[in-house]
Amino acid sequence: MTGTVVAHDSGEALGYADVVLYRSADSMFVAGTVSGTDGRFVFTSVAAGNYYVECRFIGYSVTRSPAFRLGSQKPVDLGTLYMHPSFGHLDGVVVEGRRPAYVQHLDKRVFNVGTDLMSSSGSVSDLMRNIPSVTVDVDGKVSLRGSENVTILLDGKPSTLMSSRTRADVLRQMPAADIERIEVITNPSAAYKPDGVNGIINIVRKTQGKAGLSGGLSANVGTGGRKNATASAGFKTGRLNLFASYGIRRDLYETDIHDRRIRNGNAIPYVMQQTAAVAHPLSNIVRASADWNITRNDRLQLSGGFNSRGFARHDNIYNTETDANHNIGYQGRRCRDDDESVKQWEVATVYAHTFGRGHKLTVDYGYSSLEGQVDNRYSTFSTDGSSKDNTQI
Known part of the structure; x- marks a missing residue:
């Protein structure tokens, strides 16, 4: 069985078109082939029966031949099968880019x-x-x-x-x-x-991209009491860009350390120490900025930030000293309560003027301040029940 695939609009032969042979009774696939460069295709060793073929080619609609019968003696020539171009209409094309x-x-x-x-x-x-x-x-x-x-x-x-x-x-x-x-x-x-x-x-x-008012709010919660939230807002016009944000974060730090040491040549050679510490830091961050395009060649930027952090910490350090026979020579506990705080802020301004071909003059000024305080209180308890407080700032 043979045939030729031709484009209806140009009359040119379509090479490498897909040609599939189906059984007419139930549209069961029988065989497949590809047309040659001259558009001609051939099926061999096909049993007698009723069949039809379908031709497929990119840019053209599927073409289906009339049903025909293959006998055992006379070959069948389907002649020319014309394929019509397919036309489609797109509502739109979206092109996405990613850096x-x-x-x-x-x-x-x-x-x-x-x-x-x-x-x-x-x-x-x-x-x-x-x-x-x-x-x-x-x-x-x-x-x-x-x-x-x-x-x-x-x-x-x-x-x-x-x-x-x-x-x-x-x-x-x-x-x-x-x-x-x-x-x-x-x-x-x-x-x-x-x-x-x-x-x-x-x-x-x-930076603020589109003109108008914008803002955002995000919050996250984690294991161990960790949580944070951030809010931001911005406003942009043709020449002015304003932005401000505030964030707060709470964490939980837990430490468990086991230490064992041996002191050579000492009557009490074995020292065992266990440290259990818990801390709850709380931090706040505020940021604000203003960007003003005064003229095409002049730009003024103002920015400021504030950060505060509180750190409440409690440590328990357990010490045990024993001799070679595991007799306890000293046993005690040292407690530490630590209240720390850090406050810092900064302001900055930048003026930029462009002139000539690629020349730029920049004048900037910044001022910052950092203040921190540490308040440690230690308490030591021994096996005899005595205690001693020591405050260090």
Whole structure:
């Protein structure tokens, strides 16, 4: 059995069209083939019976031949099967683009924040755990390539929020949804004043994109009493962009340490110590900014931030000293109650003027303040029932 597949509109033969042979009684598939470059197809070794064929080709409607009968003697030629172009109407086409998660530049590596669950509900500290060469330990301390001697910038500028004393709490409080990208600079140039640092991490925050009023509210609850919430609002006109946000975070830190030591040459050689500590840090972060495009070439930025952190901590340290025969020489407990507080704020202003071909003049001023207080009270209890209080501020 043979036939030829031809385009109805142009009269040209359609090569490599799909041709399928079906049984007429029940539309059961029998055999399939592909037309040659001249549009001709051939079926061989087909049992006698009633059949039809269907031709398929991209851009053309399915063409079905009339039913025919194959006998055992005379071959069948279906002649020319014409295929008509198919036309469709689309309501619209949506093209979506997505930035790559990682981009390598000559002087830095850029990690674009995605749209996964971590990027929408986690913190900046959670994001950094997914960046190669950056490590965030259980206490929130950030290290780059194994070193904690790293500078962290906000929008390319130093910030008291990122001081070594408070940045762990700030990064855990700052919502990942507010971040556009994180830049890791392992070989910083002189423009960053990198003396004595192992590298720089620059956190670039999102800016108000569309004109009008916008805002957002997010809250997360975790195990062990951990919870946080963030609210933000922005307003943008043709030349003015205002933004403000507030975040609060409550954590629970629990520590259980067991230590056993042997002192050689001592009458009481064995020392066993167990430390059980519980802490409840509470932090608040407020941020506000104003961006004013005065003219086409002049721009003024004002920004400010405030961070407060309270840290209530209670430790119990149990000490037991025994001799070689396991006789107790000393047994006691030392309690520590620690109330810490940190308050810091900063304001900054930047004026930028562009002129000529690619020239830019920038004048900036910043002021920051950091105030911290530590109030430790120690109480020691021994086996004889005596106790001693020591307050250290």
